[in-house]
Amino acid sequence: MRREIPLFLTFLFGTFFVSMNFLQGDRLREATGGFLPDQINDWMSIIISFTYVLGVGNVLRIHVKKVARRENGWGYSAATLAGLAAMMIYGLILWIPLGIAFDGQPASVEPGREWMTGMQTGSVFNWFYDAVYTPMQSTMYALLAFFISSAAFRAFRVRSFQAALLAVTALLLIVGGVPLGETVWSGFPELTSWVMEILQTAGKRAILIGAALGAISTGVKIILGVEKSYLGGRA
Amino acid sequence: MNGRVSGREGWIRRLEQVDRRVIFVLMGLAIILPLYTGWSLQQTPTKPVQDFHAALETLPPGTKIFIADDWDPGSKAELETAAVAVLTHCFRRGLRVIDATQWGTGAIIVNDTLERVARSMGKTYGEDYVYLGFKEGREVVMQAAAENLRGVYPRDYRGTPVAKLPILEGIGSLRDVALLVSVSAGYPGTKEWVQQVQRRFNVPMIAICNGVSEPEYQPYYNSGQLRGLVGGLANIAVYERLIGAEGFGTRAMVAQSSGHYMLAALILAGNLFFALSRRRTLLAVAIAVAGGGFFLWTIVRILAGP
Amino acid sequence: MTAPPRWAVGIFDLKLPVLVALVLFTALVLLLIFVAKRRPNMYIRPLAGITAIEEAIGRATEMGRPVLYVPGIDDVNNIQTIYSMVILEHVAKKVAQYGTPLIVPTCRAFVTPMAEETVKQGFTNAGSPELWHDGIVRYMSDEQFAFTAATNGIILRERPAATLLMGSFYAESLMLAETGFMAGSIQVAGTANIHQLPFFVVACDYTLIGEEFFAATAYLSREPSLLGTIKAQDGFKAMILAFLMAGLFVETLAWLGVPVPAAADGIHTVLYDWLRF
Numbered sequence: 156m157r158r159e160i161p162l163f164l165t166f167l168f169g170t171f172f173v174s175m176n177f178l179q180g181d182r183l184r185e186a187t188g189g190f191l192p193d194q195i196n197d198w199m200s201i202i203i204s205f206t207y208v209l210g211v212g213n214v215l216r217i218h219v220k221k222v223a224r225r226e227n228g229w230g231y232s233a234a235t236l237a238g239l240a241a242m243m244i245y246g247l248i249l250w251i252p253l254g255i256a257f258d259g260q261p262a263s264v265e266p267g268r269e270w271m272t273g274m275q276t277g278s279v280f281n282w283f284y285d286a287v288y289t290p291m292q293s294t295m296y297a298l299l300a301f302f303i304s305s306a307a308f309r310a311f312r313v314r315s316f317q318a319a320l321l322a323v324t325a326l327l328l329i330v331g332g333v334p335l336g337e338t339v340w341s342g343f344p345e346l347t348s349w350v351m352e353i354l355q356t357a358g359k360r361a362i363l364i365g366a367a368l369g370a371i372s373t374g375v376k377i378i379l380g381v382e383k384s385y386l387g388g389r390a
Numbered sequence: 391m392n393g394r395v396s397g398r399e400g401w402i403r404r405l406e407q408v409d410r411r412v413i414f415v416l417m418g419l420a421i422i423l424p425l426y427t428g429w430s431l432q433q434t435p436t437k438p439v440q441d442f443h444a445a446l447e448t449l450p451p452g453t454k455i456f457i458a459d460d461w462d463p464g465s466k467a468e469l470e471t472a473a474v475a476v477l478t479h480c481f482r483r484g485l486r487v488i489d490a491t492q493w494g495t496g497a498i499i500v501n502d503t504l505e506r507v508a509r510s511m512g513k514t515y516g517e518d519y520v521y522l523g524f525k526e527g528r529e530v531v532m533q534a535a536a537e538n539l540r541g542v543y544p545r546d547y548r549g550t551p552v553a554k555l556p557i558l559e560g561i562g563s564l565r566d567v568a569l570l571v572s573v574s575a576g577y578p579g580t581k582e583w584v585q586q587v588q589r590r591f592n593v594p595m596i597a598i599c600n601g602v603s604e605p606e607y608q609p610y611y612n613s614g615q616l617r618g619l620v621g622g623l624a625n626i627a628v629y630e631r632l633i634g635a636e637g638f639g640t641r642a643m644v645a646q647s648s649g650h651y652m653l654a655a656l657i658l659a660g661n662l663f664f665a666l667s668r669r670r671t672l673l674a675v676a677i678a679v680a681g682g683g684f685f686l687w688t689i690v691r692i693l694a695g696p
Numbered sequence: 697m698t699a700p701p702r703w704a705v706g707i708f709d710l711k712l713p714v715l716v717a718l719v720l721f722t723a724l725v726l727l728l729i730f731v732a733k734r735r736p737n738m739y740i741r742p743l744a745g746i747t748a749i750e751e752a753i754g755r756a757t758e759m760g761r762p763v764l765y766v767p768g769i770d771d772v773n774n775i776q777t778i779y780s781m782v783i784l785e786h787v788a789k790k791v792a793q794y795g796t797p798l799i800v801p802t803c804r805a806f807v808t809p810m811a812e813e814t815v816k817q818g819f820t821n822a823g824s825p826e827l828w829h830d831g832i833v834r835y836m837s838d839e840q841f842a843f844t845a846a847t848n849g850i851i852l853r854e855r856p857a858a859t860l861l862m863g864s865f866y867a868e869s870l871m872l873a874e875t876g877f878m879a880g881s882i883q884v885a886g887t888a889n890i891h892q893l894p895f896f897v898v899a900c901d902y903t904l905i906g907e908e909f910f911a912a913t914a915y916l917s918r919e920p921s922l923l924g925t926i927k928a929q930d931g932f933k934a935m936i937l938a939f940l941m942a943g944l945f946v947e948t949l950a951w952l953g954v955p956v957p958a959a960a961d962g963i964h965t966v967l968y969d970w971l972r973f
Contacts, residue, residue: 172530176590177715180537182707193541196534200527200542206806207526210838213805217835235837276505284498289463292495295841296464296867300649302874303895304417305410307653308660309877310898313673321897322657329654330684333624334431335647339684339691348436356608359890363609364936365907366888368721368929373775375722381729381921384778385810410878464841464867576866576891602867602891 162380169378171195214239246280324350399667406663413656420652424644430636431643435628438611442618443632445596446476449568451484454557456567458583459489459504461575461600462496468600470503471639472626473573476598477507479633481518486557488567490522490543492531492578497524501547516555523547528578532586536564536593565591572597580607584615598626655685721932728931729924738923740915745884748902749783749912752858752882753790762797763787764856764881766847766872767811768863769803769840776888777807780863781814782913782922783886787860788818792827800833801850803843808835844868848875861885861900862909865892873899886912 175192183191218232226232311322328350330336331343376382435443449455457476461469480487487508491500501521508519522543525531535542539561540552552558564570570593574580580597584607588595596618597607604621611619620629623646627639658681665674703710732738756763765787767780784800791798800815802808811833819827836846848871851859859876861869861883869885869892876883877899885896886904896903904912907929914922 173718175533177708177710179701179704179707179709184537186707192534193538196527196530196537197541199530200525200534203527203530210805213808213835214838217805217808276502281498285502288495289466289499292463292841293466295844297467299867299870300421301414301417302870304653304656305413306870306874306877306895306899308408308410308413308656311657311660312664313661322661326654326657329650329657332622333647333650334433334627334643335651335688335692337433338431339688344434344436351605352608352612355605356612359605360609362888362890362893362906363606365929365933366890368932369888369907369910369925370775371718371721372725372925372929373778375725376729376921376925379726381726382778384781385772606890 158383158386161386162383166378166380168195168199169374173374173378211239242280242283245278245283402663402666406660406667416656417649417652421645421649424648425641427644429644430640431647432631433624433628433643435632436625438619438621439625439628439632440618441611442596442598442620443479443629445569445594445618446479446483446485446571449483449485452486453568454486454488454561454566455480455569455571456564457487457489457571457573458579459491459496459500459573460493460579461491461500461573462493463499465575465600466499467638467642468623468626469573469575469598470499471623471630471637471642472598472620473500473503474507474637475626475630475633475635475639476571476573477504478511478635481508481511481513482633482635486517487519488522488557488561489519490535491524492528492582493575494524494526496575497547516550517557520552520555520557521547522552529582529586532578532582533590536587536591539563539566564593568594570595572599574599574603574607576600576603579603580610580616584610588615598629651685651688655681721928724931725925725928727924728928729921732920732924732927736918736920736923738927740911740923740926742915743904743908743912745886745902745904745908746912746915748882748884749787749860749916750790752860752884753787753794753796755882756791756857757794757796759857761855761857762799763791763858763860764847764851764854764876765798765800765860765862767800767802767807768861768865768887769843769868770864771804772806772810774864776864776909777804777810779910779913781810782917782919783860783862784811785814785818785821786916788815789822792819792822792824795827798832799850799854799856801843801847802833802835803840804838805835808833840866840868844871847872851875851879851881855879856881859883861887861896862904863887864889865896870895870899876900 178192180192184193215236218235220226221229221232222236307325311318311325313319313322328347330339331347336343336347373382377385446455457473457480459469459473461473477487487504489500489504491497493500501523504519504521508515513519523546525542527534531542540558543552545551546555560566564587570583570587572580572583572595574583574597580599580603583595583597587593595616597610597616598620599607599622601622601624604619604625607616607619607621610616620626623639623642627636627643630636630639658677662674662677662681665671665677701709701711703712753763765784767784768774768777770777772778788798790796798815800811802811815832816825816828819825834850836843851872852875856876856879859872859879859881861872861876862885865872865887866889869887869889873883873885873896883900884902884904885900886909887893887896888906888909890906893903893905897905910929911926914926
């Protein structure tokens with residue numbers, strides 16, 4: 156039963172969502188008094204939201220174990236747990252004003268709403284988000300510019316005909332795809348548009364079709380119970 | 391003589407395997423220095439960008455549209471710029487904006503961006519715009535919103551019941567909006583909106599995305615499922631010019647152009663050193679002449695002006 | 697009031713072309729899985745990337761350095777993660793046979809137990825279940841760039857000789873690949889995320905592009921369900937190709953201004969009235 160129940164539920168809900176593509180939502184709503192599809196969609200949203208609870212539980216399990224056993228890098232785990240606790244306390248439970256709100260006035264909240272309303276403009280939670288999370292994320296993403304430059308320097312070597320083709324096309328798009336390219340030669344925008352809209356779209360479309368067929372086939376196998384690896388262990 | 395040959399080979403090898411920190415510094419300077427010049431560069435709008443602009447420009451004032459702001463601080467450089475441009479365009483046209491996000495980590499920055507633009511243009515919350523916030527569920531939420539928006543978002547981001555918001559009068563689902571605008575950084579994003587909403591319910595849709603995602607969405611523009619597509623900071627800058635609201639995108643074009651040309655120079659230099667180290671003289675000469683000639687021509691064109 | 701859908705019947709919106717294609721494809725998948733169970737030696741052409749995985753593991757064994765396997769950063773709901781587990785089991789079996797250390801950093805809390813069970817299974821298949829220990833699968837963070845920073849740290853400290861990047865990747869793909877190169881690893885990547893393929897092609901030694909990644913799982917595991925699926929996908933793609941060629945023929949005739957014969961007009965009707973739903 157440990158495997159049969161999840162397989163049955165997978166089949167039931169998988170079939171429902173596939174069949175939704177072939178049903179008129181409004182007519183279905185009328186026929187079932189609103190139960191389908193709205194109720195099922197609500198259930199799915201709730202279930203998916205519970206994954207956050209499980210996710211936090213897993214994070215706690217792994218990092219608490221690391222700290223308790225003083226494993227290699229346990230200090231970072233302690234920092235992770237402290238950050239998690241801080242954001243949850245300030246975000247969910249405790250509202251502390253810090254800074255100013257959008258209208259230029261000191262941050263405030265309606266009386267009686269101090270609890271469970273941490274995420275307000277001017278709150279500590281938002282400050283953590285704006286001052287810590289946002290710059291860190293942006294910085295990591297910005298590193299890509301440097302990584303691509305070092306990768307381009309070493310990788311775009313003309314070792315073969317295909318490599319030469321790759322390098323030449325990349326060069327054309329790199330220099331032609333920015334405004335300076337149009338200054339250098341007025342034909343660059345048209346050339347880069349043609350490469351993007353015709354050449355690369357053809358290749359992308361082929362890969363898209365292949366990947367879509369892979370996704371459909373795996374979805375079909377999971378719904379029909381042929382693929383059971385998501386349950387863990389041997390099928 | 392052997393010493394001289396090995397000396398030459400030695401410095402070619404050293405150049406071929408130059409410390410990547412040198413490359414990082416060169417790229418950093420190429421991007422940062424032009425930001426202080428105050429120069430600007432123009433680019434002709436391509437058809438997808440023109441179509442994106444036209445899709446919003448042709449909507450009558452008062453029309454309600456849905457903006458899916460699916461991005462987070464990682465894509466801030468491109469997509470905050472894009473979101474500001476789209477919102478500015480919408481508010482100038484008098485369009486009424488229903489905004490939401492599928493990215494939990496972007497919920498706050500999307501709200502901040504929306505509030506900043508709306509307040510600067512004197513718009514009223516609940517009348518001219520509303521932010522429904524983040525709802526977990528990805529594709530499930532998308533297709534549910536296309537069936538029953540109020541069921542998916544019973545309250546807005548501020549906790550106000552949606553029934554009390556004038557902007558949502560007459561909006562039962564995404565099929566009731568005139569246009570779906572996807573501001574997308576990846577997954578879930580434009581592709582999922584096309585699959586779950588545009589394709590199934592024929593909702594008119596346009597998309598503005600980061601540069602790396604644009605090739606993936608190009609087939610949807612070519613097939614007509616997307617009525618307009620703006621991809622990458624260069625095209626976002628073009629869109630800013632089209633709406634007459636030059637912002638960060640426009641200012642960054644000199645830096646981006648400079649960075650791209652530095653990248654091209656690095657590719658050519660890498661190949662030149664590769665050819666020299668392999669004693670492929672003809673290839674080395676061809677690269678040096680072509681590359682050098684191109685950059686010389688670039689300088690001439692820049693000095694000559696438009 | 698919008699017009700009723702074209703294929704509306706009662707509460708159904710049959711979308712006949714889609715329904716027919718879905719039923720046909722499903723039938724093909726199930727049929728070929730059945731055939732694959734009867735004929736387990738169905739032919740799949742070897743791909744350079746698959747051979748490269750074996751070579752990479754061999755290189756790591758010779759150098760006495762670990763193999764790093766990153767199963768993507770997406771959750772179990774992404775099929776690429778599921779397929780990545782199949783390759784991971786094969787890699788785990790190989791490293792257990794050679795006695796090579798294996799490191800598997802994971803980005804999702806739910807993928808972690810799945811990866812643990814997969815590696816244990818691989819070790820068991822190789823007859824060495826005792827090789828499993830807690831430090832092999834390392835859960836880093838659910839946050840994309842925190843995971844990337846942590847994995848880069850592992851790469852630079854532990855200097856794996858082989859880095860296998862198999863699964864769903866996003867912006868961190870180039871960071872991981874470039875760091876792997878800095879550490880001197882031979883790198884094999886495989887993903888169906890189109891937007892990251894250019895980065896992998898540039899930065900890695902071998903790349904399994906899109907379906908090659910799916911085919912690799914069938915090739916390595918020889919499981920009938922995977923073999924049959926790959927064959928079914930190939931068959932369906934051949935069908936799509938036939939329609940594309942027919943459409944190209946009709947469009948070319950129209951573009952040349954050649955009067956379209958009745959048979960071609962019938963094809964035109966099928967393509968534009970039926971498939972253009």
